[in-house]
Amino acid sequence: MIRNMTCEKVKSLLSAYLDSELDYHELRQVELHLLDCSSCQRECRSLRATKDLLGTLESPPLPGEFWPELKERITSRSVSRYYLRLLMKVLAPATALLVLAILPFAITTHEGASSGQVEAKTDLIEPYIREYVISELDRPFSDKTSLGFVATAQAVTMYSSDFLEPHDHHTPREAVVTQNRTGQRTQANAFQRVMFLSPR
């Protein structure tokens, strides 16, 4: 199950987020967090503005001694590179063997045969399953009992998952009075924060 990212974690990833360097999993979590967290949204806007500002700055002229110094540094590194190459000659065959040993596992995992991987992906797929299942309900020979079982299970999973817990602890849940089917007036927590459950 996906854990909610804390504000601290999201803020540490914002720079990578703005540079499009996050993997799919992190990207989704950051985006979900940003939807609800005004503090991180501010931080994100501020960081983007800073990055944009830096991008507009003209590059300062290089000092005259820059190129000769760089050339000297590159030349001095050539000795250390000799040892590095020697090391690589020893390491390369060992690495190749290691890769051959790992490759079958890498392929298996990649194709989704690893249940761990499937679980990680399915954490993000509940809304899609639900939409698909609701579509299936329209079909004339669909088994509404089993589809209903899956659809309701998805709703429960979404509710029980960390996606549905309050991201922003500064915003108290709004208490509202609602009415149930019996007409009984009921005090219930409004579930407005429901992340991706917020109506468009």
Place this chain on the structure above:
Amino acid sequence: MFKRLAAVSALCLIIASSPLTLQGYRIAFASKSLLPEERSNISPFDSRTAMSLIEQVAEKSGSISFNATKTVILWYPSGTSACISKIIHKAPNLTRTEYLPSSASTCGLRTVISDGKSTWHYEPDLQVVFHMTETSSLLDEGDAGTNHEEFNLTQDVSLIKANYDITLIGTENLAGRQAYIIGLEPRHPGNPSRKIWVDSEYPFVLRTEKYAPCGTMSSVSFYNWIEFFPTLSDDLFELDIPSHVAKVELPVSGDLMPLDKLEKKAEFAIPVPGFVPPGYKIEGGMLSPYRAFPAAHIRLTDGLNTISYFVTPRIIDGNNRGENHVADVSDLLGTKFLRWSDQGYDFTLVGEVDKSLLIEIAQSVNPPRMTRGLSQQSLSQYLTKFFYQMFWIDR
């Protein structure tokens, strides 16, 4: 196989020990059956009779009130899921379903009540009630909602006739009722097949067996006990919710619309697959109701099955992230998912068809134009990156 037998045996034991059975609840089966008379008139393999039954079930099954107990078993690669439910349906549109807790199901008691306009789903263990307005009730007053549904139904039945070989396999006694067994075999490879047991007196499906494209059974659902047209009070369809229970409003998908209209509403370009599997048609699309997943959802159907195709643009500030993400085919609850990202979009295909069909649909999406198998392409990218990172130091 052993696991399946064990699951079925466990369920039978649970059913046998259920309170209804123990209390000797009187089962008022309909005594009149048309089957003996009709049996002499029909050939066991008469497909016209099967077609006629299919049409009647599609058209009329919702108009039959009943009180029943039903078992559902789902098989999928990582395990089995099963539930027993009590269902009460008062035609035309009041339904109460109680999914009962059992050792074969991980959920506790779950009650779902639908009145055709909205659905209430109560989870006593979680102390939460979910509410969802049903799509048809969102139509404007005076909108021809019923005609629209009828149109879809007619279209689905036509598609089923065109895409499936419908045969009458035989008859069987089920839950104290005589039933016709009808087989629906797909004419196009890669699709699931079904067997349904239709009550001989009423156009009502008593049992459904679903088979994956590879031929293994993926799900079975059947009535253990059923009473047709009982006297049902409207009170049965009321849900008493304790005052402290939280209410969760689930969002609702809009109505199906043509793709050009969908694109206008979505406010982003929707890459439509160039390949539609044989026998399928694009029936339209809708916008996903989830704000954080502003997906366009395009539905393809062959009358019996659905393939859902979701397109989601990346959502924050519309940044076009250049890197494509690894495609992934996974299987959850017997449903296959194919997911990939490209050109600032996330794509998801969901269906119970063979994964080769999903991959073919994905490859036809432009952009991205994929000329090789998704897994191979992604694997080669993965390995290139792996070797590059390993040896970059020597470059």
